[in-house]
Amino acid sequence: MTDRPFPLPGKPSMAGLVVGLLLVVLAETALLPPAVSATTDAPEQAQQYRYALGLIQRQLHEEAARVLARVVNDPTPFSLRDGALFWLGECRYRMNDWTGAAAAYSQVLREHPQSTFRDRAAYGLGWAHIKDNNPKSAVESFALVSKKDPKLWIDARLKMGFLMVRYGFDPTATQAVYEEILAQPGLTGPQQFEAHLQVGIGRFNASLFAEALTHFEKALPLAPPDKRAVVQFYIGESLFRSRRYADAEVALARVAEASPTPDLADKALYSLAWCKIKGGKPAEAEPLFRRVADNPDSPVRLEATRNLIDLLMNLHRYRDAVDLISKVIARFPADEAGELSYLRALALSRLGEFTESLQAFRAFLKTYPKHPRAEEARYQMALVQISMGKFREALDDLEDLVRRETTPALREKALYRMGECHFNLGGLAKAREYFERVIREYPKGAARVDALYQLGEIAYQSGDHQAALEAFGTIADSSSELAAQALFRSGEVLMKALRFVDAVPVFERYLSTYPDGRLRDDALFKIGLCQLELKDTGKALAAFSQLRDSTGYFRQEARFQIGEIARQVGDLPLAIQQYKAIIAEDPKNPLVSRARRAIGIALYQMKDFEAAATTFREILKEFPPSDVAIPECRLWLGRTLIAQGKKDDGILEVLKVPVLYPKSPLVAEAYAEAARAYADLGRGQKAVQMWREVLKFQPTGPLADEARTHLK
Template sequence: FLLGEIQYKAGRNSEAADYYRGVITADSTSDPAPQALFALGWLELERGNWSDAAGSLEALADRFPDHDIAPRSLIEAGLARLNDRNYDRALEDWRRVVGDYPDSIERWRALLEIGREQLRRGEHDNAVSTLRRAVKAPRDALDLADAQRLLAASYEASGDLAAALEACTTGLDHDPKPADREELLFSAGYLAHKLNRHTEAVSRLEQLLESFPEGGRAAEGLFWLGEARYAMGDPVGAEASYTRLIKRFPADKLAEEALYGRAWALNKAGNYRGAADAFKTFSSRYPDSRYAVDAGLREADCRFSAKDWGGAVRSYRKFYERYPDNPQGARAHYQWAVALLKQEHFDEAAARFGEHSRKYPGTDLDDDAAYMRGWALFSGGEYDAAIEDYSAFIAGYTDSPYRPQAAYGIADALYNLKRYDQAADAYEAMINNYPKSPLVGDAISGLQWCAVQLGQVDRAVDVAERYARRFPASPIADDLVMRVADLLYNSGDFDRASRYYSKLLSDYPHSELAPAALFWLGKAAAAGGDTSTALDAWRSLASRGGNDEAVAQALLMTSRINLARGDTSAALNSLVRVRKDLSTTDVAREARLLEGTILRRRGKTSDALSLLGPLSKEKPADLIVHRAALEASRALVDLKRLDEALALAKQVADLRADEVGAEAQFETGRILEMMGKSSDAVDGYLKVKYLFGSYSDWVAPALIAAARLEIEAGRSAEALKLLNQVARDHGDDEWGRRASELRKDLP
């Protein structure tokens, strides 16, 4: 036996076999006969003589069933039978190990191989049962990572994905060999994705690609990483994964799926142009793909979403003409018409919509197309044709949900034709015939505009009130009251408008329109001279909150009323709240300007400048900035900082050509006068007339101020010319009387 071992180590297998046979010839019943039989079987394994190898190894177990080497011999015999495709004999050998040697370490390997074979045969439940026994082996008895990998595959094949994922996770904890680790990482990522555990899937697949970038699972890993990222709401990451797969593995079987997935990911990410190009590339590269037809339609949809109306028209038309019998052909034809409408090719769009109804009568989009034909005519300004089309639609599509829109379209078309009497009747008919349509409110607004044109405001009010009585629980009941109030407000009937705004607040206290009603109640009351009601409404709005813009405007108007009443403290309180609590609203800057102005007038000059100074330097400069600069100039005058005040006033006068510019130019003359520069002051005052001559309220006081300085300088003739001009232009008003008073004392 030892001589045989020496020959085997030296690579002389024939000589080794002779010695092993000699052992058996000499003594076939005791050691080392079993070892010699095993060695002979091993030599046949190395030669690929699977049947002979199995025969020797099985003979060993038959002759020496109690020998320690018998279980291992059966394991190897089974593997030899497996290689010889004698699967049943392989299972017999391994089952002998489990049955005859239940305490041997080899039984674990036998269970593993039995489970592997059961999995290969598709006996998934049996494989699960066997491998669940195998994975209980001690760590040193079996490659547990391999066993868990097989168990995971068995669970997956039997449909228990959660158990399969758990087996993968356990296998990764057993320090698997690289090949097993690659497989376990891939399976864990794939299974986690299928179980909607996408974050876990991404983590496992990223580990796979980092550890095995060139591995056999790299292409699949990239694909399923893209799928998992897409599913978890990361289309950008998904697109990156698909792109890597396409670039690295262009010939892989998954490249087609990846290119299609990439197009969808771009679409999901909102990159509609990129998605359209990707779908187009897919269609040209894989014209026979099962996705090719869908990709053609998706290309058109993406061009539509990208607002590439011309591209959408071409793509929808191409799809429709290429696949006329496809179930999606009708949708493509309809969308082709919609894209034409978006291009404002109204006549062609109307023609396509009409063609759709003729080609696809009774289909899902039939009534859509019929209605849209009228809308295309309306949009193209063909109002008479639209009226005719809408009327035919209402008569022909008695069950369509678009009938209220068509009725409303008829009324709108009549309004645009300035046939207000007919339009009013059409709006009223729409309201009566389709009282539950969400367009009722718009129809009442249309009726109101007709009423304004016809001088029939009460008719519009009456229709709204009758509707409210007929449908008191209507979800637009409060909206109708608001619309009536708005109509009355816009008609100048502020008293009745106030009553309707109040009605909304009392009848619908929880309405979403309540804040707006409070705001406009204040406006209507103020316009009607009822400042107390206005203040009450705006205070209620301010305490209610909810709409920052409305609250800020209400506080600003409240401050103006209080200022007009002489209650500057109350005015300031409102303005301070805007500054502190509503600083981001549109009127916040105007409120800060008014607050600074009030503070200056109350003698709090430094506080005023702290508000007006920063406001006057904001960019870009607008009316509020320039008014703030003008008020800041006056504050600087109060502080005797005349040079700074003059610079600010000049800046505003130079930049504006409106009334604020005239006011600033007047201030320039006034400051120069305070500086003792009388001649320059006269020039400053006179520039008000030369540069801002259309603003008489500033020209007159400027000329009077210039005349007064001319009198003080002894230039009575020049002063008289200026005063005569004011008296001539203003007659007996305030400025005319002042000019006349000054002329009395002149020679």
């Protein structure tokens, strides 16, 4: 609303101005006493001057300019030299020689400050600067026009105001110009309208909405028909900013009655939608925002779309928000696109689509690392990762967040989640430190109760399993909001105590008590894991199979586990089938790389070495080096090459594991594989070197025993 809604009248036609000024000059010349003319001016000069004026009357400006140039360049004194300079400027202006015109006008002002042509020269100089795209100089020139000619002064001030508004001059100075115009008597209706409108806009931009409304209301009856909608719109906006939402609704509805332009009609609809929201009727705002958002020519299309997305989020219509953002995000500039990218990721997390949400948050942070939402995105991503059981990844984000300067509320939540992550990772001392820190630094914080709960959990996880079961049992039997979680956690405590037989009925109790509980899939998955620990693959398969119809994280996890079980029992075709189902159904799932790796291992076990090698190579090509499956893929590709008889190539491949991934748990295994291959090649010294490396990384265990056997 800082831009002028419509242009001011342009410069009066040059022909009209020339004729008017010409009559004045000729009249003045005719009144000069002959004696003065004869004694003051050379007859040739006076004749040339009159000749030039005649050429101007016939619009022969180029010829007139040549004659006037001779007059002004003649060193002989000439009483009408100021007039000759002025008309020279006018001719050059008409010839589109803005620089030359400005030079002539400036010479009048500089050399003849008392000339009757002074104000008109200043006015013409302003127009020359406008044409030369120099608004600052134009404003300065118009300001030189005096009040000797009130009409010319008013017109010059209106031009000044227009330029100052259009080119963003100091608002206070701009307001002063229009207020000075309003104080001038004899303004025409259109001039009063323009001044009131611009003063109103200035007051509006200064957040003086009551004063702005007064000026807009004075401008409305003076407005020409094609400008009434504009003024009505400003009235509605002023009422809205004054929090008079009901009155604003009425005023904005009247914009449509005043024959607005399509652009203004859309702006009014947009503001009307906000009146509905502020008036407590958000549902009525949606169709208004949508009408504007669906119009590709609307000047407020992006604003309406953005607010429609916010409205859908506030109404908890997350699916609609995700769909709309996906459809429109390409329309927005980078900063707005970043905000929408964040909201989409957030909406996905609210929908429980954790994998997709995590990917969306990662994309947001990669594309917009310095976005104002970056810290909140890291926190939200950590929450998603926690929900998926990816505690280390969550901890990385939270640690980075705590190191930054952030809000107290976000910092408290981050500290709590860090303790939670350490707890789930088994870092009990660290977890205790963070939970105690939450209680100490935020004694009245929202996370205090949860931190106390987790501190109690740490005590059980430290090894006092019986105390843990008693505490969780007490909570599980209560009506606390944590009852379901405590019951589930009891099963996990039993699992940690290796009491898998006892853990299964606890999880089963959870499933029967909370059949729709948020941890249902997790409980089924844990039952499957318990049965695996109990070596009952049949019951494990039964548990995992119940997750194949789920829609959350554990759907693909269960499939992967079913595949792993099938591979372990030698049913390699079934294993491959499960892995391929993961890839086909959820190609963006984090498990995909592991599933493809498992397919390669199964093919290796089936002795289809060519297919296995192809699978491993495709994984290495398509996934980033940081992917969790990459080190093992390199190890298995090396094994496959060795099995194919390409031992040298295989050795080079397996050695990439310790070189590229020195912290990988597969380093010792990679060296062992290389040692065996070197031994097969008859290169005993290299084999010995490799076995020694094995002992460096794994001094105990089966590989260490094998290494020592070969080194004897």
